[in-house]
Amino acid sequence: MNTASKEKFISESTKFALAKIFNYLDPKVRQVLENQIIEYTVNNALNFSLIKTILHKDNVNLAQIYQPLTIKHKTNDGTFLIDDFKKFIENHKNISLIASGGSGKTTFIKNFYIKCVKEGYKIPVIFNFREFNQFQIKKIIKDKDITENYVFIAFTQHLLFNKIGIDSKTIEKMFDSGEFIFFLDGYDELDNKIKTSITKDFQDFVTRFNNNRFIITTRPYTSANYLDNFSNIYLSGLEDFEQITSFIHKQLYNNPSFAESIIATLKQKSSKKYLEILSNPLFLILFINAYESYPNIPPKKTQFYWQVFDALFEKHETFSKTGYRRPKLTNLDREKFEKILHTFSFISYFDELFIFSESQYEAIIRKVLTNYKYRVNPKNFLEDLKVSISILVEDGKLLSFIHRSIQEYFAAKYVDILSEDDKADFMLQLAKEQNSIKGNHTFLIELISELYPYEFKKYYIKAHIEEFYDNKEFYLTEHDNLSGYDKVFDGFENFKTILSFSKEFQKLYIDFMKTNSFTNENINIIVSSRNHQQLKLAQEILTLYENKELFYLKMSSFIKDLDESNKPILKFAFRGI
Structure with a gap:
């Protein structure tokens, strides 16, 4: 990462925000922390600016493919685009961003994070709610010190790991400055056994450090819809054919003729009744991905998932430089492969493992293989899921499906096995x-x-x-x-x-x-x-x-x-x- 790239992300506003934070701290730690905070936020922004998708197996610049999404208040008529993100945040202060699976919530907040760093708006910190699932959560304690608050502990551990702050007291003083904006993604992925405890601690954290800003994301109909002093903002997806067209062109920026072919199909009269389904960015991506094999629009969501899996399973090409197509390591026929995948997805879904370690994966998959008496190497099956079919992604030492809704589809398919x-x-x-x-x-x-x-x-x-x-x-x-x-x-x-x-x-x-x-x-x-x-x-x-x-x-x-x-x-x- 070169210095010039970093400098593009650092503004005078960032340094002003840092100066306000350091009013709360001992001058001796100022120089060290200033460099560390800039390093942390800029590195995150640069990481978020590169993205892999179902359509882009190699990193692509987020700004190149990002489609601004329409948002709305449930109680207000009409929708609007965010043209001034600072004004938007200041007007709402704390936001629950609500949308169905595949609507682009995670991409939305990553884009917001980058804007915060580029424009020097506070110090952004991003965290996934599902990371709390790894915590050993005790019963709710009504009145406890902030240092015992699980949300405070999580942020403190996260920042100390990134060499920001010296100890929890230093970080507490930094949060008191009000110069932070916290992004918490995926409230709906919290384990139900700890949801009440984490929700209470989150509300206590927001109350204690109420001069900061908070943006969380969730699917509809969760407790996040009712948080005190949070505005519910709804992502509307792709509102009309113009936005759908723009989205396709951006995703296929390197293949405009292919984009035009897809758009021509969508313009056909027979396609109009399916445009509502395609307003969901994930479903539109799935359609684009499977278009060469399946140029017709399926009427049901489950058919979307079947088409994209079929395209990946049967035609996914992982070539070496010599043009050799890599075979699946498990060498299973499709029926057995799907049976294992559906069962694994069902168990992991109802165990609320939306992100899991390799050891958690192996514990489930060995149980599945024993039950079906299949002789398959679990590591080979994992490699097929990651490489040959590309439906699992690895981030550090953790695994997850390319999208949670893919896991839900395979879990639903398992029901067919039941009597x-x-x-x-x-x-x-x-x-x-x-x-x-x-x-x-x-x-x-x-x-x-x-x-x-x-x-x-x-x-x-x-x-x-x-x-x-x-x-x-x-x-x-x-x-x-x-x-x-x-x-x-x-x-x-x-x-x-x-x-x-x-x-x-x-x-x-x-x-x-x-x-x-x-x-x-x-x-x-x-x-x-x-x-x-x-x-x-x-x-x-x-x-x-x-x-x-x-x-x-x-x-x-x-x-x-x-x-x-x-x-x-x-x-x-x-x-x-």
Whole structure:
């Protein structure tokens, strides 16, 4: 890394921010820390400025392929682009950046980090929430010193490892300056067993050092939506065809003719109904990656994942300089390879291992291989996942899927291996977890609804609705504050989203709401509605509760019709017996 490259990232503003920090410190440590902080932030910015993607196996400059994304407030009409990031942060101070998987949250904050360094806006520190999963977390302690706070400990260890600060007291004084901006990525990847503890410590940390700025990222419907004094900002993805076109050109900057070919396909009338799916940057990248093999747009998300895996598995080329194509080291047929991969993904997903060490990988994979009695070298299988197929990436000593949603897709595929009874049991347990404080499986459930529509409608929806009625206290009892009711409305919105994964059941639900009402108003939930949308949700909640027996009859009839519809197929299949 040359001096000229570093100097481009250092501004007078950076030195001004450092001067304010050093007002809190002993002058003796100023010179050492100044150099270390500049080295740390600039090195990070330079690292983040180079990126590998599914389309770019070698490093490419982030600025060359970065597409600014539209953002919005849920309570405001309209969307907007950030044209002045300093003003944006100052207006909101603390931000929860919310978007579904594949929307570009991580890339968004890396781009923000680079801007902070280039423009000298505070001292940026970036951290992944999933790193807390490696901590030994004890029970919540209501009142404890800041040095016992797990978030403070994590940042202190991180900075001391990078030779910033002398000890925790020095770093505490630095944080008191208010000249830091903290980026915390992937709140939804926190282990559920520690989520409550880490969330409390994070809020205490923000309160203690409230002159700093904080940006966190999360998927929808997590506790991060309700943090005190945080603005919820939603990434909208690629808003229109113009943004989709711009994104394709940027990704394929070195192959404009290929970009034009893809855009011509998307302009076709038959493609227009799929543009909503392609507004998700990850799905658009997957489509680009598989385009040569599959130029037609698949109608379902699971088909996207199948196409990209098929393209990688069958046609991925890892050539040496002599043109030799490297074979897969495991030499497994595809059926066995997928069986191992699906099982590994299922176990790691439900163990909440979204990032894992090689020893954690080996512990799971050996169990899988023993169960199937396959004689495969775990290291060879790992090498195939990293090199031949390129769906695992290695960062230092840690491994992860190229995107968490890829792991979810393979985990969903594992369900096919289960017996009918096991599928029913799995759907019941999944519904229980989804409707508890642990629930963050919305995307996995959507994939399952596409892959196994019959089982989803027969088993999952039934269990999902039963969990709604079991959660009466959550929906109808008085909450301490308005944010408590916000959780109720968001929770019910997510509940309805999952029902919509079956279009037939969604119609049944809509028709039921049109023909039924409630009489015994629950004043708490009605009064707590702060807008028309929340009032509508409150009315639907009460309608469901007052008409429970009737709704159960409708649901039972729906499932009975579902089973009856299979009988003609069975008669046809066995007509010659």
